[in-house]
Amino acid sequence: MTGRLGRGCRVAAALLTAVACQSPAARAAAPPPSAERASGVVTWASSADRMGAGTAGQGYRLIVHTSVGGTGLRVRVTNAFGDRPLTLDSAYAGLRGRGAALRPGSNRRLTFGGARTVTVPAGAVAWSDPLPGSWPAGRDLAVSLHTPDAAGPATGHWMAMQTSYTGPGDHTGEEGATNWGATTGSWWYLDAVSVRPSRADTGAVAALGDSITDGWASTGDRNHRWPDYLARRLNTAHASVQGVADEGVSGNQVLADGAGPSALNRLDRDVLSLPGVRTVFLFEGVNDVKAHTGVTAQDLIAGYRRIAHRVHAAGKCVVAATIGPFEGWPEWDPAADAVRREVNRYIRTGGDFDAVTDFDRVLRSPRDPARLLPSLDGGDHLHPDDKGMQALADAVDLRSLRCAR
Structure with missing residues (x-):
């Protein structure tokens, strides 16, 4: 984005x-450091880039x-x-x-x-x-x-x-x-x-995403990104998962490097190397869909499966979110939306994830499912505003984040 x-x-x-x-791509894909990195729980993180x-x-x-x-x-x-x-x-x-x-x-x-x-x-x-x-x-x-x-x-x-x-x-x-x-x-x-939390069973969730996760269209200096709202929910609920790492990168894609290394190429450094991460929350793909580079639904599905396989191989769970609507954004067209809808069908029913959160259902307008609900639209028809960010966080089933393998 x-x-x-x-x-x-x-x-x-x-x-x-x-x-x-x-x-850069090789650096992002390199195995995480091993010495003592697993102690403690991440309390804040952000994806690195050039x-x-x-x-x-x-x-x-x-x-x-x-x-x-x-x-x-x-x-x-x-x-x-x-x-x-x-x-x-x-x-x-x-x-x-x-x-x-x-x-x-x-x-x-x-x-x-x-x-x-x-x-x-x-x-x-x-x-x-x-x-x-x-x-x-x-x-x-x-x-x-x-x-x-x-x-x-x-x-x-x-x-x-x-x-x-x-x-x-x-x-x-x-x-x-x-x-x-x-x-x-x-x-x-x-x-x-x-940090080292007082409860030994406390874990963390890492949100792997693009500019929506990065907080574009939310109010600056207020911590109104959707992972921030999620962190407040987890803290209030005294959940066993309380650490939240926001690994969103504006413009990021699942498959291709560009706005930072792709999700596939930065997964190890940005997510799997973080201490205490129990669950990866995958909410990415709209940039692949709207880039008009010939990416098909099957291409993107293959990328999701590779991420899920690597997360599971690391002994962690993965929750996936459906891709939200974006009609009205300059790069939208019916063909891109058809890919988005096919990918969302896979996310909902494919069985590769430990849980699914239907962000598309939260964000879309009942009158026109290809468009953001106007009351949640940050103004560009792609990024949710503060209210939309909170709606995304509220849609996450907190129980899905404490999944264990």
Whole structure:
């Protein structure tokens, strides 16, 4: 899907883990790091992609929203799309107060294998050491990073739908906002945060999707993406699955690289490598359908089956959602809609998934099933607004997310 700029590697006990790859697609398809990555549960995550050139001497105060609370907070920094090593010489995490300012006393230095500095090889990710103390659910976390000599392609997530902050020099340890005068609508060099929940049986769900999952047409800085609404439902229900990772990429396709590596090519890094993920929620395919590249329903069905097979082989469950209507979007035509409807029939009845959520039924107009319900339309006839995002989250059967294999 088309996108817009919204407003806006290593947590292990002692070892640096890294995955080096050759090309963006190969990097995305590389097997996940193995050393201690499975401890804890992901509380926030975002898909990484190639960004513009890195800026030497730049500081980033990145605002992310937790889903599940716990102790031992860790962050994963990423150089997945870099073409040279990335050095971070200072990193902190704390609770956001207001704007770029932090809650007094909450900012804590992150270390990597006990060191304050980490160098992440090109194509790799690195987890920090666990931070002591408790970290709450449903709160804004500020992760502050400084890169002394960044150059070449940066790695991050460009459409954050969240305002973060930048500034020259290393002010990562400061809790005030004075030296964070510029804003960015992207997340830089950060793609996951995890905690150790109080309940040992707590797991997470990772939403693998495109710009609808990424939050396009939702209100920026409000955490109104449908996975955010889902996280609030899970927390209120005290469900055994409470961690939510939003792995949506605007414009992403199941089959073809383009707006980031395809879902097939980023599945391992963006989803299966995340700690505590119990279920993958697959809601993607409209970009394949409307791209007019000759993709057939059988092509897309084969892609879904490959994803389901790989998720199941990893010992996790997969829930699939039907593709929503999009008549009125410039690329809509009857042939594309026929493919969408055939794919949806397969999703509903094919039997390859552990559960199905019928997002098409939630979004479509009863008077014209090829169109979004006007009251849920974000304005472009493809992306739901805030009300539509909440309707998607409300349609998910929470019991389907605690499936176990």
